[in-house]
Amino acid sequence: MQFIDEFRAPNAVKSLLNQINALVKKTVFTKDSPLNIMEVCGGHTHAIFKFGLDQLLPPEINFIHGPGCPVCVLPMGRIDTCIDIAKQPNVMFCTFGDAMRVPGQQGSLLTIRGEGHDIRIIYSPLDALKLAKLNPEKQIVLFGLGFETTMPGIALTILQAKQLQLSNFSLLCQHICIIPTLKALLALPDIKIDAFLGPGHLSMIIGIKPYEFISQDYAKPVVISGFEPVDILQSVIMILMQLIKQQYLVENQYRRIVADKGNTAAQAVINQVFTLQGNDEWRGLGKILDSGVRLNEKYREYDAELRFNTKRHCQQDDPNARCGDVLTGRCKPINCPLFGQTCTPTSAYGALMVSSEGACAAYYQYRQSDLI
Amino acid sequence: MCIGIPCQIVSIDKNLPHIAIAEVNGIGREIDISLVTSNNKPITIGQWVLVHVGFAMSMLDEDEAKQTLSFLNAMQEEEPDVGVLFIGKE
Ligand code: SF4
Numbered sequence: 001m002q003f004i005d006e007f008r009a010p011n012a013v014k015s016l017l018n019q020i021n022a023l024v025k026k027t028v029f030t031k032d033s034p035l036n037i038m039e040v041c042g043g044h045t046h047a048i049f050k051f052g053l054d055q056l057l058p059p060e061i062n063f064i065h066g067p068g069c070p071v072c073v074l075p076m077g078r079i080d081t082c083i084d085i086a087k088q089p090n091v092m093f094c095t096f097g098d099a100m101r102v103p104g105q106q107g108s109l110l111t112i113r114g115e116g117h118d119i120r121i122i123y124s125p126l127d128a129l130k131l132a133k134l135n136p137e138k139q140i141v142l143f144g145l146g147f148e149t150t151m152p153g154i155a156l157t158i159l160q161a162k163q164l165q166l167s168n169f170s171l172l173c174q175h176i177c178i179i180p181t182l183k184a185l186l187a188l189p190d191i192k193i194d195a196f197l198g199p200g201h202l203s204m205i206i207g208i209k210p211y212e213f214i215s216q217d218y219a220k221p222v223v224i225s226g227f228e229p230v231d232i233l234q235s236v237i238m239i240l241m242q243l244i245k246q247q248y249l250v251e252n253q254y255r256r257i258v259a260d261k262g263n264t265a266a267q268a269v270i271n272q273v274f275t276l277q278g279n280d281e282w283r284g285l286g287k288i289l290d291s292g293v294r295l296n297e298k299y300r301e302y303d304a305e306l307r308f309n310t311k312r313h314c315q316q317d318d319p320n321a322r323c324g325d326v327l328t329g330r331c332k333p334i335n336c337p338l339f340g341q342t343c344t345p346t347s348a349y350g351a352l353m354v355s356s357e358g359a360c361a362a363y364y365q366y367r368q369s370d371l372i
Numbered sequence: 373m374c375i376g377i378p379c380q381i382v383s384i385d386k387n388l389p390h391i392a393i394a395e396v397n398g399i400g401r402e403i404d405i406s407l408v409t410s411n412n413k414p415i416t417i418g419q420w421v422l423v424h425v426g427f428a429m430s431m432l433d434e435d436e437a438k439q440t441l442s443f444l445n446a447m448q449e450e451e452p453d454v455g456v457l458f459i460g461k462e
Contacts, residue, residue, distance in 0.1 A: 043375040050447055096425070124426020126404065146425075149376070152407055153427035201376045201422070204430050227375060228443050256436055257422065263429055265407045 009230055016233035017056060023240040024060045029194075034062040036192050037239060038329055040178070041199035042069030042357020043227055049362040051229045061236065064329030065359035067181055068199050070146045070174075071098045072327060072351045072358050073282040077313030078174055079104030083112055085141055085172060085308050092118045092135065094128040095143040096150075101354040105313065125157035132161070132169040141304045145174040148205045151293070152266035155273035158299050170304035175293035177276065178202055179210050184288040185328060186218055193329060195239045197232065198224035200254045205270075207262025208250045215248040226254040273299055283317070283351065284324030323350040326359055333360040340364065376422035376429060377444065378437035379403065381415060394423060396441070403428055 029035040039045055045065045048054055054063050067073050079099075083106050086093035093109070100110045100121060113119040118138075122128050125142055132140040144154040154171065161169045178199065185191060198211060203224045211222045221242035225235035235253045242248055252258055278292035295303050304310075317323065321343070322336035333339050333352070343349040345364060352358035379394035379401070390406035392415070405428045409415045420437035421428035432440070 046447065047443075123401075124403075126402070126426050149424050149429075152429070153404070153425045156404060156406065156427065201424065201429070204376075204422070228439070257430055257432070259430075263407060265410070266429060269407070 012230050013056075013233065016230060016237065019237055020061070020233065020240065021058050023237065023244065024058050026244050027060070027240065029060040031059040034060050035194050035240075035243070036062050036064050036329065037195045037197055037236065038064040038066040038193045039197040039225075039232075040066040040068035040182070041197075041202065042072065042355065042359075043201070044197055044199070044225065044232065045069075045359050045362055046357060047227050047229065047232060049366040052366075053229060053232055057236070064193060065326065065362075066196075066329070067185065067282075067285060067327045068147065068178065068202070069352075069355050069357040070150075070176055071102060071355035072323070073176060073181075073285060074099070074102055074145065074174065074351055075281050075283045076104050076317065077281075079108065080106055080313040081305070081310050082109060082143055082172060083107070084310050084313075085304055086112060086117050086119055088139075088308060090138055092120060092131060092138045092140050093143065094120045094122045094125075094131065094140060096123075096145070097121045098355055098357075099143060099145060101348065102351045103348055103354075125154050126160075129157055129160060129164075129166070129169065132166050133164070136168060138168060139307075140169050141308075142169070142171050143174065144171045145176075147176055147178050147199075147202050148266075148270065149202045151175050151270045151274060152205060152263075155269045158273050158295070158302055159269070161302060162299065170302050170307045171295065172304040173274075173293055173295060175274065176280075176282065176291060177293060178206070180276070180288050180291040181282070181285065182211075182214065184285055184291070186214065188328060190330065191328060193220065195221040195243070196223070197235055197239075198222050198250070200224060200226050200231075200258060203252075203254070203262065204258045205263050205266045207267075208252050208258065208260050211250045215250050219248045221248050222250045224250070224252045224254050224258055226257065272296070281314075284327040286324075318349060321349055323352055323360075326352055333363040334367070336360070375444070376424045378420055378432055378440045379423045379428075380437070381405070381417055381419045381421065383417065384415065392428075394421065394428070396423075402426070 128142040221239045223235040223238045275296045276290045277294045279287045280292035325331045348354040352360035379396040381392050383393045385391040392405045393400050394403045408428045420432040422430045
């Protein structure tokens with residue numbers, strides 16, 4: 001259990017908690033039928049666990065850990081495609097560190113690196129571009145994944161590759177957009193989400209307007225939130241106020257970083273390079289309408305799947321694994337029969353257990369003692 | 373991957389004005405600043421920016437930057453993966 005005095009601003013935290021306790025009494029929520037707030041972003045999930053916010057808040061408030069961790073929604077078959085490409089001769093496969101340990105059917109990128117294949121962990125897509133310039137005899141493949149936070153950087157990298165006429169550089173595109181994901185989530189019949197804590201840094205790119213369908217069509221509050229404990233608590237207060245007033249809006253708690261209109265230059269470069277096409281399959285979420293992000297016709301020559309002529313892997317998940325139910329808030333990680341048994345951070349079955357932003361990893365790390 | 377890292381601009385490339393060196397925790401790294409600059413709002417040395425995968429995505433004031441850094445440091449202590457994200461090293 002976290003002690004409030006450990007926070008940087010303990011008095012502010014105490015005062016916010018007092019306000020939350022008073023406000024929650026004015027609502028219909030109870031311990032048995034709590035207010036379900038979905039935090040969309042994995043960064044929020046980790047802050048909530050690290051600072052024990054879920055335990056400091058009254059039992060009438062329950063956090064549901066949403067699908068906003070791009071690594072967690074990676075279908076197993078996509079890792080198999082990564083591995084197919086990485087095993088081809090002369091390929092240098094570049095990925096963000098988060099994807100290294102995600103298991104596919106044939107192992108993970110980490111395991112095949114151990115077998116001698118050339119897998120590089122990069123910090124920025126520009127590092128991959130540099131490798132392409134330095135190694136003209138190699139094929140450099142960049143694994144592009146992430147929501148709109150990483151898309152502008154990848155898009156600018158593609159533009160630079162074209163400008164430099166680099167023929168040994170390509171992209172395995174596994175991006176996902178947040179709005180189709182949320183639409184799919186809200187269309188599920190048995191979902192109990194009362195309000196959303198909106199992703200802070202992703203919204204810095206797309207702005208707050210795209211979320212309006214949630215408040216308008218579904219009558220649910222959305223508050224774009226910062227990551228610090230006081231930010232999250234303030235956002236909970238804003239959600240409670242909307243519920244009490246029964247006025248549902250998209251509000252911006254993180255105004256100091258997120259401009260309401262987002263970063264328009266970043267939006268423009270995303271639209272220039274990428275297009276939404278096809279109904280892609282996502283782990284735990286199934287097929288989502290128009291969620292497939294592809295390179296635009298003009299940049300198709302950089303599509304690694306076309307260059308290496310890969311086949312799509314369709315991999316059925318273990319029927320006992322409840323990754324999808326965790327991602328959609330139908331259950332907590334501890335309700336998964338694989339949790340802590342066949343699925344642990346060192347021998348994970350699902351990405352939720354290996355991603356730094358995954359809910360199962362957070363439970364495993366911070367809540368083990370509660371389970372005994 | 374989703375949390376940006378505050379970095380302070382310490383120099384801007386004379387030949388490539390969209391490339392800058394930014395520092396975080398004393399480590400300098402090359403970043404691209406084209407998405408936060410334009411002709412009528414050039415970036416200056418000493419400016420803090422929020423960086424995602426090597427690209428500056430928004431400007432920050434110094435107080436905000438320092439607060440966010442101490443928050444990320446706190447996360448990093450127990451979260452090696454956040455550390456990878458933070459300093460960009462394995
Ligand atoms: S414990 Fe493992 S298998 Fe179960 S939901 Fe979490 S990641 Fe998926």
